[in-house]
Amino acid sequence: MRYTFKPDDCMVISIPLGSLRNTRDGQLMPEKFTCVFKDTYKIFLKGRPKELGAAQLSVGVFLICIGSLVSVEYGASHLVYTLPSALFIASGLLTFAAGKSPLMAVVKLSFVFNIVSLFWSIAAIVLCPLLDEGSPFRHLGADERSRTSMFVGLKAVIGVLCGFEMILALVLIYWESKAVCRAHFNTLPLITIKQDV
Template identity: 80%
Template sequence: MRYTFKPDDCMVISIPLGSVRNMREGQLMPEKFTCIFKDTYKVFLKGRPKELGAAQLSIGAFVICIGFLIAFDYSLSHLVYTLPSALFIASGILTFAAGKSPFMPVVKLSFVFNIISLFWSIAAIVLCSLLNDRGNTFNSSTDDISKTRMFVGLKVVIGVLCGLELILALVLIYWESKAICRSHFNTLPMITIKQDV
């Protein structure tokens, strides 16, 4: 037979019973007992959301700054994959705010933004590698070669930063899912009764 309810160790209640020999009338059950509750928000805080949110915000600002450098020197088409990185900034602010206060709607909104940031970082890496400089045709002069190297170097930096954002978003999704995706149904507290001898 299958159990309808099962304990999930989210709440553990320990009730120490007095000794039957030393018991007076009405003294078997204690007035105080311990209850340990595993708070899912505290589990989320183990993932250090404030530090990771600040890192997301920094990566977003850095990618946008490098995107403007590339756009002004080479072609405005490169803003396509750098300007939407403002999503990293919004995600970082929400993650920092979620780590600052236990307000669950902020944690849920941060979770959604981190999922979107994960997909955007993948898309930005792909777009960064596909878009080339079409504004200038480089000849074999030393100035043009150094300009090409600078262009490739900046694109590599953007790719690495988007890869870091991808890793940060994955880590934050993992820890935020521990706070948000929890089972509400068919769970009971684990009750332990201990009797003194």
């Protein structure tokens, strides 16, 4: 027969018993004992969500600024992979708010936004090298070479920032999953009884 309930490490209760030889009637059980409860939100806070949320916000703002420069100079088609980076800003704000207040609804919403941010950062990394320079104004000679090298450099910066955003989203998904994905039922506290000899 399988156990319906099994203890996990979410709550650990330690009860020190007195010595059987030295106890009087009713003195075996102590009046105070320790109970350690692992709060999943406190585990989430170990991942430093406020700092990571601020980094996400900064990366999103920086990506939109660079994307607007690229789109003004080299064509509006480059807004395809830079404008949706506003998702990183929203994700950063939600992550910062989740680290500030212990509301599980905010943590869950931040978890969903970070999953979407992860997939968008992967898509942006794939889309970034596919689009070429689309400027209708072609210059000749050294100007064209410097313009092309500037374009390649800006796209490399965008690719690196999207990669950094992907890493941030992965780290936040890991820590938020510790708070969001937890067992709600079929768990009992682990009780240890220590007896003095």
